[in-house]
Amino acid sequence: MSTNETSFKPALHVECRMRDTDGFVRPDRVREEVTEWICENFISLRIDQRLENYEELNHGGAIQSISVVGFSGVQEDSLFHRLADVQLDVQAYMLHPYVVDDHVSEVRPGQQHDDELKPKTRTMPLPSANIHGLWESFTTRMGIVIYWLNCIRELTSKVSMTKSQRLDPNIVSWNHLVLLYGPPGTGKSSLSRALAHKLTIRLGKYFLRGKLVEVDPQSLFSRYFGESGQLVAQIFEQINAMADDEACLICVVIDEVETLTSPRERAATGNECGDALRATNQLLTCIDALRHRPNIVLFCTSNMLQAIDSAFVDRIDIKQLVPNPCPRAIYEIFRTCINELLRTGVLVPSKSNNEDPNLNMRPESPLSQSVHDFVLIEPISIPRFAEMEIRLYDQPHAPARKLWIISQKADGLSGRTLRKLPFLALALYTFTEPSTIHEGLYALSLAVEHELRAYNPHDTDLSD
Ligand SMILES: Nc1ncnc2c1ncn2[C@@H]1O[C@H](COP(=O)(O)OP(=O)(O)OP(=O)(O)O)[C@@H](O)[C@H]1O
Ligand SMILES: [Mg+2]
Numbered sequence: 001m002s003t004n005e006t007s008f009k010p011a012l013h014v015e016c017r018m019r020d021t022d023g024f025v026r027p028d029r030v031r032e033e034v035t036e037w038i039c040e041n042f043i044s045l046r047i048d049q050r051l052e053n054y055e056e057l058n059h060g061g062a063i064q065s066i067s068v069v070g071f072s073g074v075q076e077d078s079l080f081h082r083l084a085d086v087q088l089d090v091q092a093y094m095l096h097p098y099v100v101d102d103h104v105s106e107v108r109p110g111q112q113h114d115d116e117l118k119p120k121t122r123t124m125p126l127p128s129a130n131i132h133g134l135w136e137s138f139t140t141r142m143g144i145v146i147y148w149l150n151c152i153r154e155l156t157s158k159v160s161m162t163k164s165q166r167l168d169p170n171i172v173s174w175n176h177l178v179l180l181y182g183p184p185g186t187g188k189s190s191l192s193r194a195l196a197h198k199l200t201i202r203l204g205k206y207f208l209r210g211k212l213v214e215v216d217p218q219s220l221f222s223r224y225f226g227e228s229g230q231l232v233a234q235i236f237e238q239i240n241a242m243a244d245d246e247a248c249l250i251c252v253v254i255d256e257v258e259t260l261t262s263p264r265e266r267a268a269t270g271n272e273c274g275d276a277l278r279a280t281n282q283l284l285t286c287i288d289a290l291r292h293r294p295n296i297v298l299f300c301t302s303n304m305l306q307a308i309d310s311a312f313v314d315r316i317d318i319k320q321l322v323p324n325p326c327p328r329a330i331y332e333i334f335r336t337c338i339n340e341l342l343r344t345g346v347l348v349p350s351k352s353n354n355e356d357p358n359l360n361m362r363p364e365s366p367l368s369q370s371v372h373d374f375v376l377i378e379p380i381s382i383p384r385f386a387e388m389e390i391r392l393y394d395q396p397h398a399p400a401r402k403l404w405i406i407s408q409k410a411d412g413l414s415g416r417t418l419r420k421l422p423f424l425a426l427a428l429y430t431f432t433e434p435s436t437i438h439e440g441l442y443a444l445s446l447a448v449e450h451e452l453r454a455y456n457p458h459d460t461d462l463s464d
Contacts, residue, residue, distance in 0.1 A: 010073025011150075012045060012086040014038065015201060017064045018094045025062040027204060030092035033059050034066060038090065044082045047071060048384070069136075072150045079386060091204045095132055096125040120219035121235060126200040126210030126251065135194040137336055138187060138329075148318055149195060152178065152297060153202045155317075175291055175315045179257070181302045182322035185416030189255050191322060192299035196251030199297065207249040207295065213239060215252060217259045220279060229278035232260070236286035243293045250296045257300035258307040280309050287315055325415050331385050331407040333415060337422040338403070338440065339381045346426065346433070347440045349380065402441050410448045412455065421447045 016034050018025065037057055038045070045051075051066040071081060072089075124130060155174050178195075180188040193212065200210030220231045243250050254260065261280050290296050300316075302308060313319075325333060341347040383391065388400040395401060410418060422440070425447035430439050 009085065009087045010071060011089040012068065012081050012083075013070040013072070013202070014045070014051075014066065014088065014090045015069045016066045016090060016092040018062050018092055019064045020094060021062050025059060027092040027094070027208075030059045030062060031090050031204070033057055034063075034092065035088055035090045038088060039083065042083060044080050047079050047081075089202075091201050093127050093201045093204055095127055095129045098129050120216045121238065122212075122214040122216075124212050126212050126249070127197050128212065131193050131197040131212075134190055135198045137333070138191060138194060148178070148320060149198055149202070152195070152199060152318070173291075175287060175317050176293070176296050177287060177298045177300070177316045178318045178320070179300045179302065179305075179313075179316045180320050180322050181305045183324065183414065184303055185414030186322045186324055187415045188301035188322050189253070192253045192255075192301055195299060196253065196297070199251065200249050203249055207247055209245070209248040211242060211248055211250050213242070213250060213252045215254045217254060217256055220260060228275045229282040232279050232282040232286060236290070239296065240290070240293070243290075243296050246295055248295060250293075252296065252298045254298065254300045256302060257312075258302045258304050261309045261312040262307060280312070284309075284311055284315070287312075324412060325418065327404075327408045327411050328385055329415075330410050330413070330418055331388075331404055333418045334403055334407055334410075334422055334444065335382045335384070335400075337419060338399075338437070338444075341422060341426075341440065342381055342437065346423075346435075347437050348434045350436045350438050399437050399441055403444075406441065406445045406448055409445070410452070413448070413451055417451060421451065 016030055018030060045068045047068055049068045054060050054063055054066055180191055182188060196212050215235055220228055239250060239252055260283055262276050382400050382403060392398045392400050422444050425443040426435055426440060429443035429446050
């Protein structure tokens with residue numbers, strides 16, 4: 001197979017999570033051995049497949065799990081991929097335990113010891129146990145984000161080559177700047193962190209380590225007029241210093257970036273204070289100065305694209321609207337919530353398929369009237385969307401099919417609202433513990449109707 005032919009093939013991503021070996025096992029060795037083992041032992045792989053029987057490998061003892069996590073080609077819906085049709089991308093990584101370093105930058109000589117004069121950042125090593133699993137909770141509706149993940153990976157890997165091969169940033173421009181924007185609660189902040197985590201894993205070939213730096217933009221505004229610009233400079237000095245370690249990928253997340261980058265035109269017309277203007281100018285200068293750093297990626301989020309300075313917007317390489325989840329993504333959000341409730345025993349499978357779900361409901365709940373169509377087949381967990389469509393297409397009473405109907409009804413609600421509804425629904429509409437999945441699903445459908453009514457108070461008929 002020639003290199004050219006291979007580079008046109010989509011990538012199939014396999015993640016090999018290593019045990020904590022205190023640095024005694026090299027991830028590149030594990031990666032090589034696992035790649036070889038897969039090529040010799042498998043013809044095709046399925047997305048989400050967990051590979052077993054790797055214990056006999058030389059590095060088997062250092063491996064905790066091997067999973068097929070994603071596909072970068074166009075047929076996102078197909079679950080099975082022949083190895084002959086893909087480039088196998090195996091990554092080996094170790095998760096850092098839960099740690100957060102709330103960093104307050106040092107106070108310079110002559111400066112007041114005042115919390116308001118200290119820009120705040122939170123740093124944590126990547127890949128991190130804090131964030132692990134977050135990406136997976138997004139992927140269904142996030143085809144476009146998977147696409148961007150691959151783009152950022154490609155761009156970062158190309159600028160991270162050895163110095164002689166490195167692209168000249170003065171000629172080929174890439175500002176390392178990504179903006180996720182959209183309505184509230186659509187997952188922009190979570191997604192930025194998940195992207196940083198995933199990027200560190202996918203770029204394991206180029207970077208031995210990763211670090212997440214979360215900047216609190218509010219802390220960059222000083223009550224002492226004129227300090228904000230300096231505070232911005234201070235934060236970026238720290239980031240620059242971290243980036244001296246070129247084996248470390250630094251992912252910076254600036255949430256609600258519009259607070260830092262209000263349009264300078266407004267300042268010129270006197271509606272914005274000069275301090276904000278200085279902060280914006282300083283941020284632009286700092287971003288320009290980071291361009292030559294191959295190991296920094298900046299993720300920003302905003303609710304208001306129009307409230308961001310145009311010179312900042314112009315510097316952004318990737319702008320991505322993050323909308324409310326589509327019904328299929330809603331199914332995924334509900335599915336993961338309900339499976340978590342089942343796993344922890346808050347919800348239990350039904351005792352029999354003929355169970356009357358009127359039992360165990362709050363007496364005042366409208367549920368006591370009619371839930372007879374909720375006669376369900378006993379589940380252990382709710383399957384993924386694709387499996388539900390294939391395996392349960394002729395079982396309208398299966399919980400997964402019911403959940404799909406509820407998900408379609410919930411279209412228009414934000415990810416944040418959707419994530420809290422399954423649990424909230426139990427508190428609102430059921431009164432015994434634990435509730436069965438019959439009851440949980442019906443309660444959820446009521447909670448969705450209630451929430452939609454709150455959004456559209458004039459729309460009274462939401463029953464179909
Ligand atoms: N599409 C989605 N899939 C899964 N979970 C989601 C989705 N959208 C939002 N969430 C969940 O909603 C919660 C809030 O998300 P987050 O804070 O990232 O939203 P945001 O877009 O940054 O909101 P804001 O604009 O108010 O800052 C998180 O728990 C996140 O996991
Ligand atoms: Mg946010």
